[in-house]
Amino acid sequence: MAGLLVLQHLEQEEPYGIADASRDAGLDVVVHRTDLAGAPPAVDPFAGVVVMGGPMSAARDDGFPTRSAEIELLEAALQGGKPVLGVCLGAQLLAVAGGGRVFRDGPLEIGWGEVDLHAASGTDPLFGASASPLPVLHWHGETFTLPEGAVLLASSGLYPNQAFRLGENAWGLQFHVEITRSAVESFAAAFPEEAALAPGLLVDADPRPDRVSAAGRPVLDRFAALVAAAG
Secondary structure (H helix, E strand, O other), X not given: OOEEEEEEOOOOOOOOHHHHHHHHOOOEEEEEEHHHHOOOOOOOOOOEEEEOOOXXXXXXXXXXXXXXXXHHHHHHHHHOOOOEEEEOHHHHHHHHHXXXXXXXXXXXXXXXXXXXXXXXXXXXXXXXXXXXXXXXXXXXXXXXXXXXXXXXXXXXXXXXXXXXXXXXXXXXXXXXXXXXXXXXXXXXXXXXXXHOOOOOOOOOOOOHHHHHHHHHHHHHXXXXXXXXXXX
8 A cells, every 4th residue: 555644743734635535545644743753754665745734934943843854855755756745834845845935925815715727737637627716725924936947836816826836746735725624623723813814714604615625625636646656
């Protein structure tokens, strides 16, 4: 059974739909909690890598003791051609691993929203069948420059760099499509001040969590299939 390594930075930032899609594809999902276990293991035994989000900055080691080790792991995965998916903080770390820069520029982008898919997404292995605009959950305050050679796949009105592909097998998603309704509740409980910036984030019978999950699941299924094939 092919193994997928997931780096999780804190309790609330689980892989959620990524884990569901991966297990349905027959993958052995190995979650490494960097907040509990420290630096990640070597990437060699795994067929693919996922790096999840977190409140720390991908630009600084302060408050993020495993940052350098995670960037080194992503560099090794890129060099090995392994399928990689970076989500939110993970996307920023992937950008740094590819030679980009992470910085704060503009307001926090938090809450339900959309991203516009670029023409390049039409032939992308993950987004090729996705309709634009794509419903997502935003939850970030920093952004990044695209690494050299990266293909921009999606943008929002506030931040142009929302999704990119680096090489043939690595993707960074600044937004969340892996979330569930309970995931958003966990985010809001963990970061109440940020959640307060998004009125209507938690509304009974709100269809937006289900819309995001439904639109995101095919993207996650395609990534899982790539990892299974690589294994």
